[in-house]
Amino acid sequence: MHTYIAGMSETSSMHACNGFATRRAARYITRLYERHLAAAHVTSTQFSILVLLNERPGITMSELAQAMVMDRTSLVRAIKPMQRDGWLKTEPAQNEPRKLVLSLTEPGQSKVREARPLWQKAQQEFEAQVGSERAAQWRHDFLEMTHST
Template identity: 80%
Template structure:
């Protein structure tokens, strides 16, 4: 197999491998707060932007709605967030954090900061910032 056709030349393979590695790093830190990296992302987005609809949250997370529903169900069951019908359009669900959800974010933030520090110690703060910028730009343009 030539270098051109090998997995070492595959952008998808490399980014998925990196994604799994980074997710494990963050999950390891966040596990002390009994929250996953995905759950933390959802909680923080709702903390920063209360009242997001399912569609808005799915777009922000770059997730299929069905995957988002599966991720949200345990958090709703555990009392971290609640869903309500939108006042103007009853077909839309609006999500917000409960007090327990706010507490979960507060407990997880210092752990997330440690994960950030560990990652940046491995790749360097400048490279981490550049990657963040590039990846966010890529997903914003889709």
């Protein structure tokens, strides 16, 4: 099945490019989630980080970077505004002071509670577009693909 992409013919090499297709889908999906999460003044990346910290308090910076499939520099840039806003804190690990561990503050936990219903609406909108079974299969496949990174 071919779909029209503005400015490109159906024979364009981009139609066969996995990188182009996945980046395009990622941008589309990110916009969908961020449109919903905007009411809580949180980005989709921030929401993911907050939820991971809520589920795994005391996670190290390296573990969080691995879970997010982000390099450490990008992760530091992502968490700085959340630290500034008081949603999370970093402190040296007890057993290894050179490692930083992260945890949510009460305002961070409150932000998760505020944003979760908005995230749920984004989930529902996405699944209405692609179908819940297809969405579940994609989630499984993408998580499996990135599991070893």
